[in-house]
Amino acid sequence: MTGPMSSTPSPLPSDHRASLIDGKAFATALRQTIRQDVQDFRARHGITPGLAVVLVGNDPASEVYVRNKAIQTHHAGMRSFMHMLPESTSEQELLNLVERLNKDPEIHGILVQLPLPGGLDAGRVTNAILPEKDVDGLGVVNAGRLAVNQPGIVPCTPLGCLMLLRDQLGDMTGLHAVVIGCSNLVGKPLALLLLAEGCTVSIAHIHTRDTAALAREADILVVATGSRELVRGDWIKPGATVIDVGITRMQTPEGKSRLVGDVAFDEAVKVAGRITPVPGGVGPMTIACLLNNTLAAARMQVEGAGA
Ligand SMILES: Nc1nc(=O)c2c([nH]1)NC[C@@H]1CN(c3ccc(C(=O)N[C@@H](CCC(=O)O)C(=O)O)cc3)C=[N+]21
Numbered sequence: 001m002t003g004p005m006s007s008t009p010s011p012l013p014s015d016h017r018a019s020l021i022d023g024k025a026f027a028t029a030l031r032q033t034i035r036q037d038v039q040d041f042r043a044r045h046g047i048t049p050g051l052a053v054v055l056v057g058n059d060p061a062s063e064v065y066v067r068n069k070a071i072q073t074h075h076a077g078m079r080s081f082m083h084m085l086p087e088s089t090s091e092q093e094l095l096n097l098v099e100r101l102n103k104d105p106e107i108h109g110i111l112v113q114l115p116l117p118g119g120l121d122a123g124r125v126t127n128a129i130l131p132e133k134d135v136d137g138l139g140v141v142n143a144g145r146l147a148v149n150q151p152g153i154v155p156c157t158p159l160g161c162l163m164l165l166r167d168q169l170g171d172m173t174g175l176h177a178v179v180i181g182c183s184n185l186v187g188k189p190l191a192l193l194l195l196a197e198g199c200t201v202s203i204a205h206i207h208t209r210d211t212a213a214l215a216r217e218a219d220i221l222v223v224a225t226g227s228r229e230l231v232r233g234d235w236i237k238p239g240a241t242v243i244d245v246g247i248t249r250m251q252t253p254e255g256k257s258r259l260v261g262d263v264a265f266d267e268a269v270k271v272a273g274r275i276t277p278v279p280g281g282v283g284p285m286t287i288a289c290l291l292n293n294t295l296a297a298a299r300m301q302v303e304g305a306g307a
């Protein structure tokens with residue numbers, strides 16, 4: 001019995017290395033553009049876009065992300081409003097805060113950091129955010145707009161992946177995109193975006209029978225499972241474009257911390273044509289797209305439809 005990799009000789013030279021998709025550099029350039037656009041927006045309207053970030057509880061990883069979001073929001077010339085609430089916050093208190101932020105004209109975008117502590121219904125809280133301020137694009141209105149190809153706010157991580165893929169590949173018509181992972185946060189919206197790009201899209205999930213065999217068919221392979229190094233080198237079609245959304249913090253034997261993705265990078269880099277590293281791939285794009293969505297939300301609220 002021979003597997004597909006041994007029966008199909010790889011067309012790649014033995015010293016092949018995928019080119020790295022530099023999400024960090026792309027995000028830096030995007031943030032620079034946004035910073036300029038924010039200045040122009042302020043010059044035209046006398047209004048500074050404002051982003052409110054709500055964090056409930058004290059998960060250390062979430063605190064780091066939220067702080068990074070605030071710093072980058074300021075760097076882009078926008079206002080940042082942080083709301084750090086105790087773990088004991090009730091759903092009603094959280095909904096009351098969202099209601100206040102909905103009504104506040106200085107706030108154009110609202111993000112409630114996920115996951116929420118147990119007992120708080122993320123769906124109810126997310127859907128309480130006005131669709132025009134839902135800069136995460138996770139409420140049912142923006143999710144529905146995406147599903148029917150209407151303009152709306154697209155979730156930050158999928159949007160970041162799409163920007164990288166457009167930059168790398170240009171026209172994606174007819175390419176087979178395989179998305180591993182079907183979350184409402186990443187996999188599902190990204191599959192819809194790739195469909196709109198003209199890809200043939202397959203989604204693999206927990207019940208998929210042979211995910212490795214499906215992955216080997218992919219021209220574009222996106223992995224968003226949160227299962228570290230799930231995808232091995234022999235899951236990848238030679239020359240494929242690989243987008244690794246996963247990010248897991250690990251302890252090295254020396255007691256240092258290290259980030260790893262959902263793709264076994266050292267194996268994948270020998271097979272893929274292009275690949276995002278972790279860190280420095282999708283992660284920085286997520287925050288840049290949050291700023292992008294906040295500016296777009298401010299434009300829509302101030303300049304109206306078609307802005
Ligand atoms: N409502 C909501 N919206 C989110 O968008 C959201 C969320 N909740 N909860 C948590 C996840 C996670 N997330 C990341 C953002 C930036 C990096 C990032 O910048 N990563 C860097 C490394 C950062 C580090 O060193 O830890 C990189 O990959 O290079 C990663 C992950 C947004 N999330």
Ligand SMILES: [Mg+2]
Pocket residue numbers: 247277278279280281282283284
């Ligand atoms: Mg990354």
